Amino acid sequence: MAEFNEPRSKATASVSSSGNPTSFLSRASKCAKTLEEGNRSLSDDAGFAQVQPMMEDWHQPWLNGVELLEDSNRNKHFLPTGYEGIDVLLGGGLCEGQLTEIVGSSSSGKTQVCLYSAAHVADKHFGVVMFLDTCNSFSPKRIACMVDQLSSSFSGEVTSGHTKICLLIIDSISSLLTPVLGGKGSEGRLLMVSAGIILKKLANEHNVSVLVTNHMVGGEGGILKPALGESWKSIPHVRLQLTHDQGSNICNVSILKHTFMASGRTTKFVIHG
């Protein structure tokens, strides 16, 4: 917790003449009221003006609705996954700045969706794709196959090369987190929540879309439910569930949670290759 130490010691150093920083700041908050009454106390104002730029470093910048909209329109684009069904369901595709989770039992098509999205995004030159493989599911042959299929239908025009990462895929995050969850200690949940915060911070500040996969575990009555428990449910922006009918190449995807689409919407799409 070293990061907590430094800023506080900085504050003490500069306002040492006034004594305890908390009392100084409480005087400063009453300053607002005195300003309303018309009694300006110049020394209080100047003192707070000294501390205030330092405090701006300790929290994120203040924004308003208009600035948020501008940032969303300018920086947070939708990355199409290549599967039309999913793209329509998501309102355009994977959103930059958001953490998307795909949940499904084994061989329901999660890795296929990840690989195909990676190939599609890279092929259309939206940016660089980073694929973190934690369960040995990445196959260079499959990717090469997909890229060949996509390139054959591509016009051949090369847009300016983007060197910025726009998509981060972690397949699968549950295999990293489930061994540490459970047990009596709360360190597992601490790691999970911290990982979620770091991923969302990364997504927002660098305009990256983060895609993670999760597996299913048995719940009450034998019904399968997503792994990683209750605390994880409030971490991703978007949660999709994939089911695969055996023997066919049609997958069913439904929304468990989305920021602006209604939950429960489902659609089907065809898995190629």
Next chain:
Amino acid sequence: MEENPRGWIHGDETAKAMLARVLTERPFLFLPPLHRVPLRVGNVVEIAGPSPSAKSQILLHAAVHCILPEEWKGIRFGGLERMVMYFDLDCRFDVLRLSQILKHRIMEAYKSANSTYWEDNGEYQKYDATEITQMCFCDDELFLACMRRFLYIRCYSSFEFLAALKAMHFHLQRESEALGVGLHFLMIDSIGAFYWIDRACQPMPIGGSKRKNLSLQNVAEAVVQEICKLLQTQPVLVLATKATIFGAGTSGNDAQRAFGKWCSERKMDSRTLSKEGEKLLYREYMPSAWQSFVTHRVRLQALGL
């Protein structure tokens, strides 16, 4: 100094006069999904529920109700025309959803205004949906004015949250002067977002013995203290969402089996809610400083798809 001792025991005003004064200064608010709950500024409302319940949606609808004006170019919106301060601790806010709700409300007001106008005039003419859209969005001015009244900040840790709370009044003062309206709502999305992180903080002495150690209790006390300070200078309605956490290390099955064991543990304050035969345990995990600060608690349940 009061010369006459009788003056000391005569009241300042009657109860009736006081009620009349308070209810005009701080009228009751009935926010759309919670319209059976009368709320006033100075109340602290905690909205708790499991993950896919509509907690953030309630906040967004309340925010839209606040930032819309009472009336604009002859059309009644019925809003409060005040600022909203939104602390995003979960970092899951989507501005597209807010703008979607705001546009929907504006369009509804336009539609109802147009239909009443034509009914009054003895004719009833239905406008085409596209015409209404065109009418609304050449009025982008209203939309932008409303969005400017929505103030937002993200916090990635409790420390950033506290720093933002301390610096808030200065920022609010600047915004009030710029926009000419005051603050009415303070929204905190997921007050329990840093629970697991703060809980695992080792209380360690920083500097001298006068400084407080960093721990879950102290963070909650500091947050409550800052919000109280704000409530003194500027009365606002505080709305906080809270995600429910079930017992540590149990799944749904274990919760049912361990229910008997939990009742005997004095540490946990668990409440049961029966929902169509299923028993769900909501564990109250926020520190007592926050629990005693909350004046209204709303529990949400998803009824299933």
